[in-house]
Amino acid sequence: MRVVGIGPGGSEHMTEKAISAIDKAEVIVGYTTYIELLEEGLKKGKEVISTGMMKEIERCKAAIEKARQGKSTVIVSGGDPGIYGMAGLILELLAEEELIEKINLEVIPGVPALCAASALLGAPLMHDFVSISLSDLMTPWELIKKRITLALEGDFVIVLYNPRSKKRKRQLKEAIELIKEKRGDKVAVGIVKHATREGEKIIITDIRAINQEVVDMGTILIIGNSKSRIYNGFMVTPRGYENKNKRRDR
């Protein structure tokens, strides 16, 4: 069984390894949106099991069942399967059902949403960063807020995943207030909606001017550190070359 990262959306961002894994499979399992992103040729003649947003556990169980039956099975995951993706749940279920030794599992990495967003913005992640999901369905909001506070204290660049859904709007609002309070109101912010797929939107702004209405679950926000700058339509976090004339050893 393979858990395959299909990248941010556009098929040109899939790796050859991901394409070949899907091509060789008999069964493809995935969230409907990701299955739809796959080119028709890759799905032709295969059993496709696609389910909606709220069905992650069922989806993984279906994939495990197919693999148990000896079918060559792939589970597709948007972006990279290891960053808020499907790799962990599959491993947890395999461990729970004591199948970890019986079913051969391979995780195939993909271009994560945070890299696709970063590339479209310029180079906002050039220094140390944190990735935080604002979804409090499985993580207490107090812990999420604590993590944002610590990230601000360490002057990390902050990547926010799952920032806002139709039912969950308060978290982004509170996060922005926290950022303004601790990092000031001149912080550079990049917002990338639906990177490399239909409806792509790129906004470079500052923390005061974020239009929260454009932000949805398919949006990544990148909050600059104290040194991040906006140059002519690009967001850049300096690595430090200007401070030292010394060259780095990597």
Next chain:
Amino acid sequence: MRVVGIGPGGSEHMTEKAISAIDKAEVIVGYTTYIELLEEGLKKGKEVISTGMMKEIERCKAAIEKARQGKSTVIVSGGDPGIYGMAGLILELLAEEELIEKINLEVIPGVPALCAASALLGAPLMHDFVSISLSDLMTPWELIKKRITLALEGDFVIVLYNPRSKKRKRQLKEAIELIKEKRGDKVAVGIVKHATREGEKIIITDIRAINQEVVDMGTILIIGNSKSRIYNGFMVTPRGYENKNKRRDR
């Protein structure tokens, strides 16, 4: 001009977009190691400018000069060009030389080393994480230590880049001491050396048992959070499905 992420090493992890960008270029610029990773067919008939480790600024300046001459130029960067890669330096130099409006720049994302390492380990990054470079050439060691301390306080998974070089061994040692002190000595650790390329080595261990001698600049360390576990050769950080029977909205 395009800054192109070629992924962690193995050519099967390059995206179609990266391959096509290199294929169409007249000039390829890059660090010798990354140029060597490219298949011969991609380099044939092209001007190749490769330089060693310490020559980043020269390399970027050479690429900018070629682009100014109107040549279709790519700069290749290992992993993703936006994570401790070449995208930022190019943008800084273009801004400094007031060329940002004159030279058309595109950043093409790649599979970053942290995702390649994560996939080989299982699913260690399934919850909020930080990425920290241990190189103190351009960042004061006090700030790096502060960031590690804050990441430990927030129970983040911690990805360590540039952990140790022939001349720089103290930083990893101190980081490990800090982690033991704050997170305890049973922390799961994944070590991936030269992911997907020659000399690949995958070690899953705990913080007490790290063999620092195997760690070099091409190694990524992933330090688990308090819930990360080792199951049968896989390192997994639970996302929280076991705590709530509620399903997440993404």
